Amino acid sequence: MQHKLIGFIGGGNMAKAIIFGLLKKGYPANRIIVSDPDREKLAIYAEQGIEITENNKKAAECAEVVLLAVKPQIIATVCEQLSAVDFSNKLLISIVAAISVDRFSFLLPTAKNIVRVMPNTPALVSSGMAGLFAKANVTVEMKNFAQDLLNSVGESCWVDDEEKMHAVTAGSGSSPAYFFLLMESMQKALLDMGLDFETARLLVQQSALGAAKMVIENPRTEISLLRQNVTSKGGTTAAALEVFDQAQLSETIKQAMSACVARSQQMEKLF
Numbered sequence: 664m665q666h667k668l669i670g671f672i673g674g675g676n677m678a679k680a681i682i683f684g685l686l687k688k689g690y691p692a693n694r695i696i697v698s699d700p701d702r703e704k705l706a707i708y709a710e711q712g713i714e715i716t717e718n719n720k721k722a723a724e725c726a727e728v729v730l731l732a733v734k735p736q737i738i739a740t741v742c743e744q745l746s747a748v749d750f751s752n753k754l755l756i757s758i759v760a761a762i763s764v765d766r767f768s769f770l771l772p773t774a775k776n777i778v779r780v781m782p783n784t785p786a787l788v789s790s791g792m793a794g795l796f797a798k799a800n801v802t803v804e805m806k807n808f809a810q811d812l813l814n815s816v817g818e819s820c821w822v823d824d825e826e827k828m829h830a831v832t833a834g835s836g837s838s839p840a841y842f843f844l845l846m847e848s849m850q851k852a853l854l855d856m857g858l859d860f861e862t863a864r865l866l867v868q869q870s871a872l873g874a875a876k877m878v879i880e881n882p883r884t885e886i887s888l889l890r891q892n893v894t895s896k897g898g899t900t901a902a903a904l905e906v907f908d909q910a911q912l913s914e915t916i917k918q919a920m921s922a923c924v925a926r927s928q929q930m931e932k933l934f
């Protein structure tokens with residue numbers, strides 16, 4: 664991929680996952696600039712040879728690609744700080760949850776090439792998943808760069824309707840947290856059963872990895888069949904799954920993901 668100069672506005676958790684993922688893939692540190700008010704956070708980037716600043720306008724002005732990675736709650740304030748920047752020849756990538764392309768067009772009227780992305784933190788270990796959306800006016804070159812950027816830290820897919828970005832948030836941005844919660848709960852249960860910490864963690868992490876790899880490496884096999892293959896009739900797995908069933912786990916997961924979508928829709932109106 665081209666090594667365009669990327670200016671990150673906000674250097675928190677998600678920016679860090681993408682930036683360190685990019686560095687691991689050989690993206691040159693001197694083609695990245697990070698702006699954030701927190702000097703401690705900036706120091707981590709400076710150690711990697713990345714240019715740092717506390718001045719958002721400066722970072723955006725010199726960058727060819729501006730990647731917005733601040734919280735949705737402060738997006739209007741941050742865009743106000745960027746309002747004097749001419750975005751007409753720049754690519755604007757937003758990873759900000761819930762904020763629409765139309766909202767960015769209103770906040771930054773010179774921005775024409777806007778790509779909205781919903782990534783996730785496994786980008787840090789080159790296993791990210793990102794959904795992308797762009798309006799029809801965005802050039803193919805700009806769209807390709809945005810996708811190449813996300814592909815260099817994992818997988819990506821485009822959605823044709825911006826409304827679907829709420830569901831993408833439930834399925835990519837937020838979803839690592841669901842798996843972490845499951846793994847946390849399993850680890851705790853194993854500790855309570857008397858296993859030591861290292862053993863409990865190894866059992867959980869390796870099983871999670873193995874399950875994910877089985878799904879990935881058998882794309883034509885239904886996930887439900889993989890589950891059934893573990894579940895001997897009258898055996899141990901069936902006993903465990905029966906408890907999940909009684910607690911209506913599938914319904915709970917559906918409700919949780921719907922809550923994620925509802926919050927995203929609410930935030931879209933609020934910020």
Ligand SMILES: NC(=O)C1=CN([C@@H]2O[C@H](COP(=O)(O)OP(=O)(O)OC[C@H]3O[C@@H](n4cnc5c(N)ncnc54)[C@H](OP(=O)(O)O)[C@@H]3O)[C@@H](O)[C@H]2O)C=CC1
Nearest residue numbers: 673674675676677699701732733734735758759760782836
């Ligand atoms: N975390 C995740 O898994 C994902 C996050 N996202 C989206 O990414 C965005 C960032 O989230 P996340 O990284 O988790 O949040 P963080 O709070 O970790 O990062 C945001 C960063 O922006 C900094 N900041 C605050 N004010 C400004 C400002 N005026 N100008 C520049 N930087 C500023 C914050 O500094 P300080 O802490 O000092 O306020 C912080 O370092 C959000 O919009 C979120 O919706 C999308 C997908 C996944």
Ligand SMILES: O=C(O)[C@@H]1CCC=N1
Nearest residue numbers: 760832835836837838
């Ligand atoms: O929790 C959030 O709002 C952000 C967006 C997706 C993941 N983290």
